[in-house]
Amino acid sequence: MHISQIDLNLLKVAAAIYKSRNVSKAALDLGLSQSAVSHALSRLRAQFQDPMFVRTAKGIAPTEFARSIQSELLDLVHRVELLANRKEKFDPKEIKSRIILATTEYFELVVMSGLQNKISFEAPNLQISVRPTLGDLPRRELEDGKVDLAIAGFYKDLPEGFYQAKLFSDTFSCATRQNHGLKKLGVQEYFDSNHALITVQGDFRDRAEYGTGKKKRTRHFTYGTSSFASLAWILQETDLVLTAPTLLLKKYAEFFPMKIWPCPVDIGSIDVRMLWHAQTHDDPLRIWFRNQLRDRCATILS
Numbered sequence: 001m002h003i004s005q006i007d008l009n010l011l012k013v014a015a016a017i018y019k020s021r022n023v024s025k026a027a028l029d030l031g032l033s034q035s036a037v038s039h040a041l042s043r044l045r046a047q048f049q050d051p052m053f054v055r056t057a058k059g060i061a062p063t064e065f066a067r068s069i070q071s072e073l074l075d076l077v078h079r080v081e082l083l084a085n086r087k088e089k090f091d092p093k094e095i096k097s098r099i100i101l102a103t104t105e106y107f108e109l110v111v112m113s114g115l116q117n118k119i120s121f122e123a124p125n126l127q128i129s130v131r132p133t134l135g136d137l138p139r140r141e142l143e144d145g146k147v148d149l150a151i152a153g154f155y156k157d158l159p160e161g162f163y164q165a166k167l168f169s170d171t172f173s174c175a176t177r178q179n180h181g182l183k184k185l186g187v188q189e190y191f192d193s194n195h196a197l198i199t200v201q202g203d204f205r206d207r208a209e210y211g212t213g214k215k216k217r218t219r220h221f222t223y224g225t226s227s228f229a230s231l232a233w234i235l236q237e238t239d240l241v242l243t244a245p246t247l248l249l250k251k252y253a254e255f256f257p258m259k260i261w262p263c264p265v266d267i268g269s270i271d272v273r274m275l276w277h278a279q280t281h282d283d284p285l286r287i288w289f290r291n292q293l294r295d296r297c298a299t300i301l302s
Contacts, residue, residue, distance in 0.1 A: 105228035
């Protein structure tokens with residue numbers, strides 16, 4: 001196929017269908033009628049000599065060929081849009097858009113709770129939508145443009161075509177209600193206590209094992225939850241000990257009578273990182289938002 005045969009408007013339609021997996025939603029996103037998008041899809045199929053998208057029980061899905069060119073096509077459409085708007089100075093007050101984050105309640109409580117007022121003032125027409133991330137990088141959603149940023153402290157390997165940046169590191173501390181019967185929290189008291197655990201994936205794996213062989217001790221967990229927020233309430237009415245990121249526990253203590261203890265066992269630290277796909281790397285709005293996150297995290301740690 002010669003480059004003169006490529007209609008960029010059709011590629012933009014394809015990008016919208018990739019994102020929504022629905023012709024009606026793609027039409028709404030593009031500001032076109034459904035019949036116009038359906039006609040464009042017919043021309044797209046003829047241009048690539050492939051069905052491109054086929055019907056499924058949940059809408060439509062890309063064919064194997066369409067999936068194989070998805071990353072390149074989305075990146076091309078994104079770069080053409082950047083080129084077309086390069087002369088326009090980015091002004092967050094004028095932008096009307098949405099940023100979608102895949103992250104944890106921990107990050108929401110520690111970072112977003114203090115950032116939202118600033119975002120609302122500087123970009124009043126920007127919507128922030130937060131979705132849960134449950135242990136695995138939402139790679140497909142980032143590639144499809146359904147998620148702009150993934151932020152957590154537990155992502156492992158970085159796939160090809162992605163960027164990452166460390167936002168901050170956090171240590172672990174322990175928390176109990178203020179009038180808990182503990183007078184001190186040493187190793188003995190720690191392992192004699194009943195514990196609560198934040199377990200995103202539902203397991204009770206103990207990172208605080210102490211000793212070796214027959215003398216090895218592990219914590220006795222009596223309560224586990226995937227929520228980073230609910231334990232602030234539960235600790236108030238129980239004698240549980242919670243080991244969690246220090247910044248999270250300090251946020252608890254701003255609103256609840258709580259005692260924070262140094263953790264008597266070294267269980268390391270966590271590095272909270274944000275990850276994004278190459279197709280949004282040069283987008284002015286996403287660059288601005290990533291910088292807002294960096295600035296906020298620097299303020300938290302200062």
